[in-house]
Amino acid sequence: MHKIIIESLSLQYSDGTESLRDVSLGIHQNAVTVLFGPAGGGKSTLLRCLNRLNDLAEVKASSGRILIDGENILDPKVDVIALRRKVGMVFARPVPLPMSIRDNVTYGLELAGEKRRATLDEAVERSLTLAAIWDEVKDRLDTLAVALSGGQQQRVCLARVLALQPEIILLDEPTSGLDPISTGKVEAALQELKKEYTVVLVPHSVQQAGRTADHAAFFLQGELIEYGEGKSLFTAPKQKKTEDYVTGRFG
Ligand SMILES: Nc1ncnc2c1ncn2[C@@H]1O[C@H](COP(=O)(O)OP(=O)(O)O)[C@@H](O)[C@H]1O
Numbered sequence: 001m002h003k004i005i006i007e008s009l010s011l012q013y014s015d016g017t018e019s020l021r022d023v024s025l026g027i028h029q030n031a032v033t034v035l036f037g038p039a040g041g042g043k044s045t046l047l048r049c050l051n052r053l054n055d056l057a058e059v060k061a062s063s064g065r066i067l068i069d070g071e072n073i074l075d076p077k078v079d080v081i082a083l084r085r086k087v088g089m090v091f092a093r094p095v096p097l098p099m100s101i102r103d104n105v106t107y108g109l110e111l112a113g114e115k116r117r118a119t120l121d122e123a124v125e126r127s128l129t130l131a132a133i134w135d136e137v138k139d140r141l142d143t144l145a146v147a148l149s150g151g152q153q154q155r156v157c158l159a160r161v162l163a164l165q166p167e168i169i170l171l172d173e174p175t176s177g178l179d180p181i182s183t184g185k186v187e188a189a190l191q192e193l194k195k196e197y198t199v200v201l202v203p204h205s206v207q208q209a210g211r212t213a214d215h216a217a218f219f220l221q222g223e224l225i226e227y228g229e230g231k232s233l234f235t236a237p238k239q240k241k242t243e244d245y246v247t248g249r250f251g
């Protein structure tokens with residue numbers, strides 16, 4: 001089932017850059033979909049459109065629709081705050097808040113008015129467990145999140161997003177600064193997360209795309225070149241450009 005349907009999405013920034021050209025694709029529920037390809041392909045732009053974070057950029061022209069659960073989220077009438085709660089995002093560099101591990105996870109819930117200790121405690125354990133870091137931090141929830149390693153900080157940031165119980169999780173190169181062990185933990189967490197959520201990942205390498213993708217979309221200079229099932233797209237790409245990229249001939 002498609003959780004997200006992108007229809008003929010085009011976007012041009014005010015400097016004239018055409019970052020997305022007539023992109024259409026359906027993103028499956030309970031699966032990891034990767035958007036991959038060389039830098040400048042429009043992957044981050046597309047991800048930021050999915051939770052309207054690109055509203056903050058200087059955009060000259062855009063057209064098309066993005067349906068989430070059947071609703072066009074590009075409609076100006078959409079409640080963007082509610083949308084961003086439903087569509088959580090994790091960025092390349094972890095930016096924990098200057099507070100304890102526990103408070104990092106409960107911050108959003110408390111902002112939303114949640115005060116019940118038991119509910120907050122339950123959210124902390126559930127979110128940190130899902131983000132595959134509970135065992136590493138459960139005995140020191142009151143220490144500062146910034147004191148953790150980069151890999152641990154990134155998983156706390158993932159937990160912070162999960163605490164708000166989103167339905168869709170966007171991750172933009174979430175492991176680009178992490179060592180292989182932390183990267184493996186984040187990748188393993190994604191495989192668990194997809195059981196409950198719709199996951200859209202911009203991987204930091206073709207190798208990571210191959211390891212994590214149930215479905216994969218290859219972007220080149222704003223165009224969707226090929227989209228298909230992860231395994232077949234990497235082992236038997238249909239387009240020459242995809243093949244050249246996945247076999248390392250360019251990029
Ligand atoms: N906020 C912005 N303002 C102007 N141009 C941008 C902005 N963000 C991205 N771009 C341009 O849009 C193109 C696609 O960028 P991006 O979406 O970041 O691609 P990717 O994530 O695949 O590297 C690039 O040419 C980039 O320079």
Ligand SMILES: [Mg+2]
Nearest residue numbers: 043044045202
């Ligand atoms: Mg990017």
